[in-house]
Amino acid sequence: MTIGLIIGLILACFGAAALFIGFLCISRRKTESMNFGSLELTAFASAVWSLGFAVLFASTDTNVAYWGRAVGMVGTCTFLFFAHRTLLQVTRIPRWQKSISKVLAFFWIPVFFITTSPHAAVYTYTPEGMRYVFTPGISNTIYSVYCVIYGINVAVSVVLANKYADCRREKKTAVQFVVVLIVIFSGMVLDTIFPTMGLEAIPGSTLTQFAGLWVLYKAMWDKNKSEITLGNMTEYVYSVISEPLLVFNQDGGLVLFNRAAKEYFQKDRDKELSAEDRLQDMFDVPEDFFDYDGMYRAAECKTVTGKAFVSLDVSRIKDKFNDAIGFLVFVKDMTELNNAMESLRQAKAEADSANSAKSNFLANMSHEIRTPLNAILGFSELLLNEDSLGKNREEVEDIRDSSNTLLTIVNDILDISKIESGRMELVEEDVRFRDFFKNIGLMASLLAQKKGLSFGVDIDANIPSAVRADSSKLRGVFVNIINNSIKYTREGSVKFSAKLLNIENNVANLEFVVEDTGIGMKPEAMEKLFTPFYRMDTKRNSNIEGTGLGLSIVKGYVDLMKGTVDVESEYNKGSRFTIRIPFVIVNDEKLGIVDFKHKEETKEKSKTQVSLAGLKILAVDDNRVNLKVISKCLEKYKASLVLKESGAEALKACAAEQFDVVLMDQMMPEMDGVEAMKHIRSMNAFYEAGGRSRFVCLTANAISGAKEALLEEGFDAYVSKPINFSKLVGLLSEYLKAKGV
Numbered sequence: 001m002t003i004g005l006i007i008g009l010i011l012a013c014f015g016a017a018a019l020f021i022g023f024l025c026i027s028r029r030k031t032e033s034m035n036f037g038s039l040e041l042t043a044f045a046s047a048v049w050s051l052g053f054a055v056l057f058a059s060t061d062t063n064v065a066y067w068g069r070a071v072g073m074v075g076t077c078t079f080l081f082f083a084h085r086t087l088l089q090v091t092r093i094p095r096w097q098k099s100i101s102k103v104l105a106f107f108w109i110p111v112f113f114i115t116t117s118p119h120a121a122v123y124t125y126t127p128e129g130m131r132y133v134f135t136p137g138i139s140n141t142i143y144s145v146y147c148v149i150y151g152i153n154v155a156v157s158v159v160l161a162n163k164y165a166d167c168r169r170e171k172k173t174a175v176q177f178v179v180v181l182i183v184i185f186s187g188m189v190l191d192t193i194f195p196t197m198g199l200e201a202i203p204g205s206t207l208t209q210f211a212g213l214w215v216l217y218k219a220m221w222d223k224n225k226s227e228i229t230l231g232n233m234t235e236y237v238y239s240v241i242s243e244p245l246l247v248f249n250q251d252g253g254l255v256l257f258n259r260a261a262k263e264y265f266q267k268d269r270d271k272e273l274s275a276e277d278r279l280q281d282m283f284d285v286p287e288d289f290f291d292y293d294g295m296y297r298a299a300e301c302k303t304v305t306g307k308a309f310v311s312l313d314v315s316r317i318k319d320k321f322n323d324a325i326g327f328l329v330f331v332k333d334m335t336e337l338n339n340a341m342e343s344l345r346q347a348k349a350e351a352d353s354a355n356s357a358k359s360n361f362l363a364n365m366s367h368e369i370r371t372p373l374n375a376i377l378g379f380s381e382l383l384l385n386e387d388s389l390g391k392n393r394e395e396v397e398d399i400r401d402s403s404n405t406l407l408t409i410v411n412d413i414l415d416i417s418k419i420e421s422g423r424m425e426l427v428e429e430d431v432r433f434r435d436f437f438k439n440i441g442l443m444a445s446l447l448a449q450k451k452g453l454s455f456g457v458d459i460d461a462n463i464p465s466a467v468r469a470d471s472s473k474l475r476g477v478f479v480n481i482i483n484n485s486i487k488y489t490r491e492g493s494v495k496f497s498a499k500l501l502n503i504e505n506n507v508a509n510l511e512f513v514v515e516d517t518g519i520g521m522k523p524e525a526m527e528k529l530f531t532p533f534y535r536m537d538t539k540r541n542s543n544i545e546g547t548g549l550g551l552s553i554v555k556g557y558v559d560l561m562k563g564t565v566d567v568e569s570e571y572n573k574g575s576r577f578t579i580r581i582p583f584v585i586v587n588d589e590k591l592g593i594v595d596f597k598h599k600e601e602t603k604e605k606s607k608t609q610v611s612l613a614g615l616k617i618l619a620v621d622d623n624r625v626n627l628k629v630i631s632k633c634l635e636k637y638k639a640s641l642v643l644k645e646s647g648a649e650a651l652k653a654c655a656a657e658q659f660d661v662v663l664m665d666q667m668m669p670e671m672d673g674v675e676a677m678k679h680i681r682s683m684n685a686f687y688e689a690g691g692r693s694r695f696v697c698l699t700a701n702a703i704s705g706a707k708e709a710l711l712e713e714g715f716d717a718y719v720s721k722p723i724n725f726s727k728l729v730g731l732l733s734e735y736l737k738a739k740g741v
């Protein structure tokens with residue numbers, strides 16, 4: 001093998017390597033969207049350069065050698081042109097230098113033709129292989145001078161690249177180029193300068209140019225890696241993301257994890273993550289955790305140590321053929337949030353129990369207050385019925401009125417606490433509007449009359465005659481608002497009106513308006529109108545009794561009824577409250593004209609005529625004073641009344657005798673009213689449910705739903721304490737009528 005052939009083979013290898021770099025750039029450009037500028041062309045030029053000269057040195061024919069060099073020189077010229085261009089692309093060389101480089105580059109074309117002319121070199125085949133020398137003369141001198149000038153220009157470019165480099169990457173590229181330039185130019189001495197001096201050409205630069213190509217490739221690679229692209233950022237985001245990120249294969253084995261995951265599990269398990277770990281070694285999840293449909297799933301679980309609570313966001317990873325290849329799991333630590341939720345839950349449970357303790361306390365207190373109030377009110381009513389009262393009548397009336405006020409306050413406080421705790425419920429029944437409006441109208445006109453105000457009522461005759469409603473709460477709404485209007489009006493009038501707005505699907509939308517010519521309210525104060533215990537203008541209203549609870553209760557009630565309350569008011573002129581409530585119609589017959597006088601007369605008449613003679617009543621209460629009040633009140637109605645102070649005594653009495661009505665106190669020591677009633681009911685057919693005897697519960701329990709619960713337990717009726725005796729007498733006379741006496 002000749003030396004020429006060996007050189008030819010080496011050059012062919014470099015040519016093949018250059019071709020490989022060229023195709024590598026093309027494929028990276030496509031698959032990774034990398035930008036290599038003019039590097040591919042530089043690489044192909046390098047390949048042509050190496051392969052052309054490989055042919056020259058490996059050939060045995062001088063003619064082939066000539067063409068080999070000619071082709072190789074095409075590569076040389078284009079390589080120098082594109083390599084310089086690539087250098088300009090990866091560095092910050094100033095514009096003027098770029099312009100000089102462009103002009104110089106064009107001279108490669110004439111230089112090429114000069115240096116490849118047939119007489120420019122002489123080729124000789126020797127036993128060591130093909131050799132060639134330049135023919136001395138102008139053409140080769142031009143070539144050599146041009147190469148030196150071009151080399152100097154490239155050297156200047158490199159120096160400038162170094163000078164203007166503004167990051168470490170560019171500086172590194174520039175330094176590498178300095179080294180490469182020295183290597184390439186040393187090579188050029190052998191194949192460009194020596195031959196002009198009549199010496200044999202050795203392909204130095206042809207070999208060293210590959211180093212230049214490699215440095216350019218590295219520089220372009222670094223440049224691409226420094227660019228913000230999706231490919232680069234994916235890797236970056238993966239490493240810097242502060243939440244643990246895990247990648248599992250299809251079998252649940254851990255494949256990749258980021259730094260955050262490493263630190264997280266080091267802390268949680270005291271053991272580093274490794275490729276042997278499986279999903280179940282980290283989290284308390286079932287074996288089939290990854291068996292799910294679709295791309296994503298989310299789950300909350302504990303880590304395997306039970307120390308942390310995490311939420312997992314799992315995504316299925318698919319390859320470009322759409323085959324599932326693994327799972328990406330984002331881990332979010334929820335321990336703190338979970339602990340906070342737990343303490344919130346605890347705090348809520350504590351608050352709930354405190355609230356129910358408060359409600360129980362209020363229920364008990366109201367019971368305790370109502371029991372003595374029952375006696376005070378009962379006895380004051382009794383005294384007021386005595387003609388002999390004389391000059392003390394006024395004081396007794398004050399006692400009765402103050403007791404009534406106290407009763408209202410107790411009721412209001414209880415109501416507002418129920419509304420605030422969301423435990424207030426509607427107890428709906430069929431309400432006949434005729435009686436309902438009459439009742440309100442009479443109450444209001446009496447109050448207004450007392451204060452010297454005129455009271456007007458205007459009820460739309462088209463309103464349906466009966467609807468479903470909680471009559472006591474509905475009454476509460478109007479009584480509160482009308483009372484306020486009368487309270488806060490010194491002179492003038494108060495007016496109550498009711499109007500049918502429309503009927504839709506058996507629901508009647510009604511509008512009620514209460515208007516007064518009273519003291520009015522300032523707009524800024526009205527914002528807090530429905531806040532419990534808020535009383536506006538306290539200086540001006542100091543002589544008007546009130547707790548600031550009335551309108552809050554009204555709002556609570558109306559909200560429950562799915563209605564609205566609107567207020568318009570003008571300071572010192574008057575106020576107007578508009579309430580709109582939807583009602584389910586029970587009887588769509590029109591209400592017609594309501595006569596407000598009629599009921600008062602019948603009431604007066606009934607009061608004087610009632611007699612309960614023939615009715616056998618048993619009254620049971622552990623409080624002797626209460627029994628005394630009952631007996632005193634019922635005495636004049638001529639009923640036969642037996643009094644007992646405990647459930648046990650009541651049982652004995654009922655076993656011995658048959659009572660038409662049993663008035664039973666609810667709360668009694670040892671055996672309470674419900675238990676006693678149940679025992680008596682079970683005695684015989686006379687007392688059993690649906691039998692002839694009636695059980696009326698006397699209750700001071702005003703908690704919502706308590707009264708309804710008593711009826712469910714088996715009572716026929718209940719009467720609230722303090723006892724409204726006219727109501728009780730009305731009820732008893734109905735029982736008497738039913739008995740047919």
Ligand code: ADP
Pocket residue numbers: 484485488516518519520521529534535536537541545546547548549550551552574575
């Ligand atoms: P109060 O027991 O003080 O009457 P309310 O909740 O019923 O409590 O009313 C709250 C405040 O709204 C009252 O203190 C009063 O200042 C004002 N207010 C309510 N109704 C009227 C009205 N018709 N005219 C003027 N002011 C009113």
